[in-house]
Amino acid sequence: MATMEDTKLDMYDDAMYAVDPQNVEGELTVGTKQKANLGEPEFNTLDEPIRDTILRDLRAVGKKFYHVLYPKEKKSLLKEWDLWGPLVLCTFMAMILQGSSDTADNFNDGGPEFAEVFVIVWIGSMIVTLNSKLLGGNISFFQSVCVLGYCLLPTTIALILCRIILMVQQTTFLFILRFIITVIGFIWATYASMAFLGDSQPVGRKALAVYPIFLFYFIISWLIISHST
Amino acid sequence: MEGDRGTSGDSQFISFQDFSPINHPGSGGQAQLDLGASDHRNFGNINNDSVGVGIIEDLHGMPDKTEAPPARNFWTIEYYQKFFDVNTNDVVERIKWSMIPHGVDNYWKTHIRPKPDLYGPFWICVTLVFSIAISGNMANYLQTANSRNYHWRYEFHLVSYAATAIFLYAWILPLALWAVLKWTSSPPNMEEELIEDNKVPGLLELLCLYGYSLAIYIPVAFLWTVQIEWLRWSLVGIAALLSGGVLLRSLSPVIAGKHKLIYITVILGMHLLLAAGFMLYFFHVPSKNVTIPISAIVSTVQPTVSAALNSMNNKTIPNVQ
DSSP: OHHHHHHHHHHHHHHTOOSOSSSOOOOOOOSOTTTSOTTOOOOOGGGSOHHHHHHHHHHHHHHHHHHHHSTTOSSTTTSSOOSHHHHHHHHHHHHHHOOOSOOTTOOOOOOOOHHHHHHHHHHHHHHHHHHHHHTTOOOOHHHHHHHHHHTTHHHHHHHHHHHHHTTSOOOHHHHHHHHHHHHHHHHHHHHHHHHHHGGGSOGGGHHHHHHHHHHHHHHHHHHHHHOOO | OHHHHHHHHHHHHHHHHHHHHHHIIIIIHHHHHHHHHHHHHHHHHHHHHSHHHHHHHHHHTOHHHHHOOOOOOTTSHHHHGGGGOOOHHHHHHHHHHTTSOOSSSOHIIIIITTSOOSHHHHHHHHHHHHHHHHHHHHHHHHHHSSSTTOOOOOOTTHHHHHHHHHHHHHHHHHHHHHHHHHHHSOOOOHHHHHHHTOOOOOHHHHHHHHHHHTTTHHHHHHHTTSOOHHHHHHHHHHHHHHHHHHHHHHHHHHHOSTTHHHHHHHHHHHHHHHHHHHIIIIIOHHHHHHHHHHHHHHHHHHHHHHHHHHHHHHHHHHHHO
């Protein structure tokens, strides 16, 4: 019992809990100065207008999109991950790509369903990430999922262009045009994600980690080129 | 009263806090670490003492046993990293030699045995699933492109069928083979078996072997889109024989016995059956090409026919009366 008492006192001192729990005093500060680093201005997020909060997050998402389209700076996408961009892109793609199950002539469209596109994108990027973790890459799980999701942007743009082309009467030339657009989107996405993720692997295993990324975007590009009305 | 209650609550709170930090780094954790260390030491001693086993293991060249890797928790990623411990050229070599049967060199012993991995089997299966789905769609398109009025649609759900078939084949067959070999193998005459190097292969090794043996079907799947019937069937035969030959050559020391013929027919037969199944289900033209137009014709023709029949009936019945 005596030892218990001693240790208790030690604990008290260590944890700096030497305050009377009955009447706690102190200042309630939110957003201390240590948090506001990395070039962010010092502000208190508690009493700012909601518009500012939303705009700041939107700006962060937009900046990430910009870095995907112009993959020059390597660390920009890895600094702070979020999954808003991937969610938006994935939902959009799933909505466009889903095959309608009840068309007029009662033929199944043959395309994937909404949930299937969703599963391919999310489970696919998770498997790719897990693969690079298993190979010994030093990158956090969600960072990699975030990068893979944001790098869907070129393929999504390709999908929008293909969708516009599909509105007119189809010819062989238009198919070739769609094919070229999809291939460009695919190469762009693979290149961007490799720029961000390529360095995280041990030397002899780069190709092993890149191949699943390549396959991931290849499958999504296949879905895009196969999508027809 | 309030003060009393406060202190009692306080002491409870404190004692609760006490337990975890002091017990863990203190006695419990230390004891566990000690146990682990002593265990390892014991194993090391046994290995060193029993000279025979040690020599045999040295002959085998199993570095992982002697190094005694730190035991990882089953739920951590580090536990599984040992299945993915390969470099790019390892994988390329394994894929290459899984397609070329070699008389002298036993593929299983020289390539798979030292360090079986799961990277190759997994990604080969995934690639094969999607290459079969994609090239199956391409083949279907090429077959229907000539007929004008047929509106071609791509069939995404080939992916599910291909995935089911391939993952079942790549998992069930090695599992069954492993179980059969394990339970029918001769009673454990340990040293003799080890020296003759005919040890029953582990499940991981068989999974790895079978996964790599599917690699040849990936290029073949794209070649199957060519619309020449004899070429496609000869591709089926060549692919199945090549990778099946590697499989047989690898497993020949293990399956040598009175049931050898059964093993050979099962292994080669299943491999051929898989290839033929791919070919017939995903690439075969006539069956699909015939059935769809017939059903379409029937659905369009049926109303007119029945209407004609009705009118005929209406006409004929008064005549009879």
